Amino acid sequence: xxxxAIVIGAGLSGLTSAVxxxxxxxxxxxxxxxxGALTLAPATIDVLGYGSGGxxxxxxxxxxxxxxxPHPYSRVAPSTVEDALAWLPDAVAxxxxxxxxxxxxxxxxxxxxxxxxxxKPSALAPASIAxxxxxxxxxxxxxxxxxxxxxxxxxxxxxxxAGAYAVSAxxxxxxxxNGLALEPGALxxxxxxxxEANAQALAERLRExxxxxxxxxxxxMLGLKxxxxxxxxxxxxxxxxxxxxxxxxxxxPGMRLLDVLKTLLRQAGGQFINNAVVTGCRVxxxxxxxxxxxxxxxxxxxxxxxxxxxTGGVASGAxxxxxxxxxxxxxxxxxxxxxxxxxxxxxxxxxxxxxxxAQAGIGVDGALRPRLAGTVLANARVVGASLGGAEPWxxxxxxxxxxxxxxxxxxxxLDAFDRKAVPA
Amino acid sequence: MSGAGVxxxxxxxxxxxxxxxxxxxxxxxxxxxxxxxxxxxLFPGPKYAGPQSERFREAGVLQVDASVDYCSGCxxxxxVCPHGVAIAEINAQARAQLKRDDGIALRxxxxxxxxxxxxxxxxxxxxxxxxxxxxPFRWLVEKxxxxxxxxxxxxxxxxRFNRKARKRARxxxxxxxxxxxxxxxxxxxxxxxxxxxxxxLEHNGIAVEIPKQGCCGLPMQSSGxxxxxxxxxxxxxxxxxxxxxxxxxxxxxSTSCSLMLKREAIEVLELHDDDDLLQVSRQTRDxxxxxxxxxDRGELKTDFLPLDEKIAYHAPCQQxxxxxxxxxxxxxxxxxxxxxxxxxARCCGIAGTYGLKREKYQIAIDxxxxxxxxxxxxxxxxxxxxxxxxxxxxxxxxxxPSVHPVEVLYRAYGLS
Numbered sequence: 001x002x003x004x005a006i007v008i009g010a011g012l013s014g015l016t017s018a019v020x021x022x023x024x025x026x027x028x029x030x031x032x033x034x035x036g037a038l039t040l041a042p043a044t045i046d047v048l049g050y051g052s053g054g055x056x057x058x059x060x061x062x063x064x065x066x067x068x069x070p071h072p073y074s075r076v077a078p079s080t081v082e083d084a085l086a087w088l089p090d091a092v093a094x095x096x097x098x099x100x101x102x103x104x105x106x107x108x109x110x111x112x113x114x115x116x117x118x119x120k121p122s123a124l125a126p127a128s129i130a131x132x133x134x135x136x137x138x139x140x141x142x143x144x145x146x147x148x149x150x151x152x153x154x155x156x157x158x159x160x161x162a163g164a165y166a167v168s169a170x171x172x173x174x175x176x177x178n179g180l181a182l183e184p185g186a187l188x189x190x191x192x193x194x195x196e197a198n199a200q201a202l203a204e205r206l207r208e209x210x211x212x213x214x215x216x217x218x219x220x221m222l223g224l225k226x227x228x229x230x231x232x233x234x235x236x237x238x239x240x241x242x243x244x245x246x247x248x249x250x251x252x253p254g255m256r257l258l259d260v261l262k263t264l265l266r267q268a269g270g271q272f273i274n275n276a277v278v279t280g281c282r283v284x285x286x287x288x289x290x291x292x293x294x295x296x297x298x299x300x301x302x303x304x305x306x307x308x309x310x311t312g313g314v315a316s317g318a319x320x321x322x323x324x325x326x327x328x329x330x331x332x333x334x335x336x337x338x339x340x341x342x343x344x345x346x347x348x349x350x351x352x353x354x355x356x357x358a359q360a361g362i363g364v365d366g367a368l369r370p371r372l373a374g375t376v377l378a379n380a381r382v383v384g385a386s387l388g389g390a391e392p393w394x395x396x397x398x399x400x401x402x403x404x405x406x407x408x409x410x411x412x413x414l415d416a417f418d419r420k421a422v423p424a
Numbered sequence: 425m426s427g428a429g430v431x432x433x434x435x436x437x438x439x440x441x442x443x444x445x446x447x448x449x450x451x452x453x454x455x456x457x458x459x460x461x462x463x464x465x466l467f468p469g470p471k472y473a474g475p476q477s478e479r480f481r482e483a484g485v486l487q488v489d490a491s492v493d494y495c496s497g498c499x500x501x502x503x504v505c506p507h508g509v510a511i512a513e514i515n516a517q518a519r520a521q522l523k524r525d526d527g528i529a530l531r532x533x534x535x536x537x538x539x540x541x542x543x544x545x546x547x548x549x550x551x552x553x554x555x556x557x558x559x560p561f562r563w564l565v566e567k568x569x570x571x572x573x574x575x576x577x578x579x580x581x582x583x584r585f586n587r588k589a590r591k592r593a594r595x596x597x598x599x600x601x602x603x604x605x606x607x608x609x610x611x612x613x614x615x616x617x618x619x620x621x622x623x624x625l626e627h628n629g630i631a632v633e634i635p636k637q638g639c640c641g642l643p644m645q646s647s648g649x650x651x652x653x654x655x656x657x658x659x660x661x662x663x664x665x666x667x668x669x670x671x672x673x674x675x676x677x678s679t680s681c682s683l684m685l686k687r688e689a690i691e692v693l694e695l696h697d698d699d700d701l702l703q704v705s706r707q708t709r710d711x712x713x714x715x716x717x718x719x720d721r722g723e724l725k726t727d728f729l730p731l732d733e734k735i736a737y738h739a740p741c742q743q744x745x746x747x748x749x750x751x752x753x754x755x756x757x758x759x760x761x762x763x764x765x766x767x768x769a770r771c772c773g774i775a776g777t778y779g780l781k782r783e784k785y786q787i788a789i790d791x792x793x794x795x796x797x798x799x800x801x802x803x804x805x806x807x808x809x810x811x812x813x814x815x816x817x818x819x820x821x822x823x824x825p826s827v828h829p830v831e832v833l834y835r836a837y838g839l840s
Contacts (some may be wrong), residue, residue, distance in 0.1 A: 001716065001720060001749075001754060002720060029749070032506075033506055033508065034453065034503070034504050034505045034506035034507070034508075035453045035456075035457065035504040035505075035506060036506065037451075037506070039452075039453060039456055040451055040452070040453070181464075181465050182461075182462075182464075182465050183465070183468075187455070187456060188462075191462065249451060249452040249453075250452040250453075250455060250456045255456060262768075263768075266766065266768070271749050271750070271753075271754075272749065273747065273748065273749035274503050274504065274744065274747065275502075275503045275744070275745060275746075275747035276747045277508075293747075295746065295747030295748060296683060296686040296687040296745060296746050296747050297685070297686030297687050297705040297706060297708055297746075298686070298705070298706045298707075300748075316506060317447075317506070317507055317508075
């Protein structure tokens, strides 16, 4: 196969690197143990939602660039944040989902309702979610579906109405649609609504519920394969703002974004190899010469001039905390920085509060290059949740870090090809 | 090789499949990708039927959920799980327990014996083929045996590849040797595929040894007949192992049977103790995987003639279980003139014998619907696919010829 670049991991950061490299004419292989976490998240790109004091960030790009080491944003060239946020909507626009697009600029956070009726600052979001910015929807009807778990319109409406943003919300529940034999979860409803007649029928039912100047909020279920058209049908039919609220997993908007990125990768000639567990590497001349991969029955080696390590952090199992208090990187045995030392506290008392372990991550230099046994690996870049120093659950930065560092790693790898004059 | 090398034994080794369920974080990725629960409420999805229900299952204790029998065993859930939970394997084992408790249908005892059926049908092929194509007979079989009357069944070739091929002359100036595992499908039904595989290997200067070989036991395993499956696969491993003691590789043209040898027999049937099988597992390669390895070493002949054909390639679910990507696509790209479209549907639905069963026949067709839609949109001359039962299903549902990728290479080499 003789690829130019190997990307390990198939979440947002790895796929961003992979698509950029492949679209630049490089032969890319993505190796993944399983499907990445992209389909568990709302696929809104949270760059920086809250400052360290908990205040809402208005201008996420400016705030991200103020972050100090070891925060991942401090490790990339300043223009990268803006470039990456411009790249993703472009990528979605040339993807397979006609009429589906991302909105937001990164200069001003969107303020988007959540499935609990809270409001979350986010830099980019699918247009069908961005339309729910609370500053533009003073009156809203939150509509659920009978039998749908984890989406409670009354809870959402009450919390939105009680929140800081002058929203007056009320709730309604649609009966389970005729013709849907499967459990009415967001995923099954999205597949059901991919049929145009079912989208038209939904519009009719919503028309019966809505009052004159209300916007309508529905769970993020408006289709997997033709969400752009489905949203358009509802807007044309109801002549008002209608928006999606992201649900708990399975995340339909996450599945759409995965579809977009994997399709772009395939169209650019990239290869996706699933069920492949990276177990080690061979180092020559301060660079990775080959990696070992465990697959069904045997091990293989893969080799490429450039590597992107996008395996994730503690949550994905890429970084493990041992009962011996040692923090390990599981694929290649890379060095971890800022891990709590034996005996030090690793976790705080408050689940959603600060945890010392969050500072731990694969140690990298100024060009995102990791170390193995004291050697900086010249042809590898670490991206996404593998980098420590951030608190994505507190500051709302997870997808932003993945997108920006994934974008940055591709730039660095492409520069390396150019320096060595490796023809594309 | 350096590496972390710690706590990596989540899918292989001493840890049982059941123990992996503690890695499940209920993330729903398996549910997102399950092709069966997407089309029928009879299967509640891999997460529910697998790790969640498994916590309540104990030997001799009430079965909580019989819906696990509607799992098709495609294995996609295990492939996509980011935490190494052996979901499909846990479900296969739960199904075997269900069958032990509830008894095994006569149908499942019959249709899973591919080698026995082959032996019965081969000498009487014209009659057997006429009978299997006979509507009143198929109606009767459906009534008596619950095999759906319209389900795709293969035609007997009327001769056994293995018998004939074992008497073949050796390639005198071969660079190296491989052992060919052709499986029951090529032995009894599609001997032409076996012949083409041998021809493609020999064209590349590789001697092909073809030992006597039986069934891998996969059809029995996937219907929950573990005792019989273990007997068959142990016997097969013992037949193959002597030929690879010199380190040579086994090359297989049936992607589901080679996955059985590589991984499923060891994991699902828990045959960690069978040294022959462990060696066979390590040294087995899918034919396309093997040919791409040759190409990477610069040893694959690339004297392909242009083929003016439009091909759609479907990588079947079990091929994806190998963890090798889509080597057939790599090979097709070497053939000038091919108009190639990659399908991204995950499963055609048939899943071995699943789609033959009367109660699952329509589910299997519905599972394949995205594939039927993609084939229609691509409008190819033929569909390439690595698995025989999938090809039978594809031909029936898409009304287009389907071929193993090797057949395309065989033609492009000018060997036909």
